[in-house]
Amino acid sequence: MRLLTTLVSFLAVPAWGAPTGLIIIPTTDLVPPRQLSLALQNGNTELRGSDSMFHEPRPNPQSELGLPWNVEGGLDLVPADGPEDYRPQLNLKWKVLPEGYHWPAVAVGASQVGPGFAPNYFLVLSRTLNYQQVQYQKFRAHHRNIKLRGIRLHTGILYTGYAWRALLGTDIEVSDHFVFYADWMSGRSNALSLGGAIIINREDSLVLAVQRGNDQDRISGLVLQFTHTFSW
Numbered sequence: 001m002r003l004l005t006t007l008v009s010f011l012a013v014p015a016w017g018a019p020t021g022l023i024i025i026p027t028t029d030l031v032p033p034r035q036l037s038l039a040l041q042n043g044n045t046e047l048r049g050s051d052s053m054f055h056e057p058r059p060n061p062q063s064e065l066g067l068p069w070n071v072e073g074g075l076d077l078v079p080a081d082g083p084e085d086y087r088p089q090l091n092l093k094w095k096v097l098p099e100g101y102h103w104p105a106v107a108v109g110a111s112q113v114g115p116g117f118a119p120n121y122f123l124v125l126s127r128t129l130n131y132q133q134v135q136y137q138k139f140r141a142h143h144r145n146i147k148l149r150g151i152r153l154h155t156g157i158l159y160t161g162y163a164w165r166a167l168l169g170t171d172i173e174v175s176d177h178f179v180f181y182a183d184w185m186s187g188r189s190n191a192l193s194l195g196g197a198i199i200i201n202r203e204d205s206l207v208l209a210v211q212r213g214n215d216q217d218r219i220s221g222l223v224l225q226f227t228h229t230f231s232w
Contacts, residue, residue, distance in 0.1 A: 019064065019072065019074060019091045019092075019093045019109055019111055020037070020064055020072060020093070021169075021183075022154065022169045022171060022181050022182075022183040022193075023169075023181055023183050023193040023195060023207070023209050023211075023223055024169075024183050024184075024185050024190070024191065024193055024211075025124070025154065025156070025158075025167040025168075025169050025183045025184075025185055026093065026107075026109060026111070026122055026124055026156075026158075026167075027107070027124055027126050027154045027169065028095055028099075028104075028105035028106065028107040028124055028125065028126040028154075029126070029149075030066060030070060030071070030072045030093065030095055030107075031064045031065065031066035031072045032066045032146075033066045033067060033068055034066060035065075035066045036063060036064070036065050036066070037062075037063060037064035037065075037074075038061075038062070038063050039061070039062035039063065039064075040059050040060070040061055040062070060076060060077060060078045060079075061076065061077045062074060062075075062076040062077075063075050063076070064091075069094075070094060070095040070096075070098070071092070071093065071094050071095075072092070072093050073090070073091065073092045073093075074090065074091040074092075075088060075089075075090055076088070076089050076090075076091070077089075078117075087114055087115055087116050087117070088114050088115075089111075089112050089113055089114030089117050090110075090113045090114060091109065091110060091111035091112070091113065092109055092110055092113075093107055093108070093109035094107060094108055094109065095107045096108055099126065099127070099128060099131065101131060101132070104125040104126055104127040105125065105126045105127075106123070106124075106125050107123075107124050107125075107126075108121075108122065108123050108124075109121070109122055109124075110122075118160065118161035118162070119161060120158055120159065120160050120161070121158070121159045122156055122157065122158040122159070122167070123156050123157055124154060124155070124156030124167060125154070125155055125156055126152055126153070126154045127152060127153050127154075128149070128150045128151065128152050129150070129151045129152065129153065130150045130151050131150070133150065134149065134150040143202060144176070144202065145199045145201070145202050145203075145204075145205055147171075147179050147197045147199060147205055147227075148173050148176065148179065148199065149171065149173065149179075150173050151170075151171075151172050151173060152170060152171050152172075153169075153170050154167070154168070154169040154170065154171075154183070155167060155168055155169075158185070160187075163187065165185050165186045165187050165190065166185070166186040167183070167184075167185055167186075168183065168184045169181075169182060169183030169184065170182050170183070171197075174196075176199060177198065177199045177200075178196055178197070178198060178199065179196055179197040179199065180195075180196045181193070181194070181195050181196050181197060181207065181209060182194050182195075186214070187214060188213075188214055188215040189213075189214075189215070190213075190214055191211040191212060191213045191214060191220065191221060192211065192212050192214070193209050193210070193211045193221075193223065194209060194210060194211075195207060195208050195209020195210060195223060196208065196209070203228055204226075204227065204228050205226075205227045206224075206225070206226050206227075207223060207224070207225035207226075207227070208223065208224060208225075209222075209223035210222060210223070211223065
């Protein structure tokens with residue numbers, strides 16, 4: 001059994017339930033069964049002024065549990081009406097179709113489900129461009145960090161309760177020690193993110209990224225994320 005991760009994130013977009021994904025967007029990735037992802041995310045996304053994340057960090061505890069039948073579920077605690085008003089919200093993701101040689105992986109899910117929140121619903125597709133090469137490396141997958149997944153493209157849609165949002169992203173395994181990340185979600189309050197994961201070893205990785213808000217002409221956010229995998 002494995003216990004997956006301690007994460008610390010500082011994001012430049014509004015906090016929402018966090019199923020497994022890239023910097024902003026969900027993907028078809030799942031936390032494997034009998035693994036648990038624990039996270040601490042900064043819910044305040046401002047970089048400037050007295051209300052910035054440096055003055056009011058508003059930490060959001062998050063968790064993701066790998067379940068049978070290609071499902072993962074999560075529980076988050078996030079501010080609702082104010083910094084002191086923390087409420088629980090749930091998320092759930094099901095991989096409807098695993099990736100094959102001639103088709104992408106497909107997953108559906110819901111996030112931000114809880115009192116005082118408008119639920120989000122999403123459909124995402126992921127395609128590995130070097131699928132055959134990744135399949136060939138499966139024999140040593142248990143020796144590799146789970147962020148090393150080849151060269152992939154992700155797309156999908158997310159419904160926020162009042163509008164549809166487009167999702168686009170990619171992760172590119174440059175080497176055994178670095179993965180390039182980029183993703184984007186449409187909508188004025190969302191952002192384009194660019195960065196990467198530094199793979200320290202099988203258990204540890206560090207994600208660094210900057211964000212540019214869709215309604216801004218400057219860097220508007222910073223992502224810092226550390227991941228550790230416990231095994232026993």
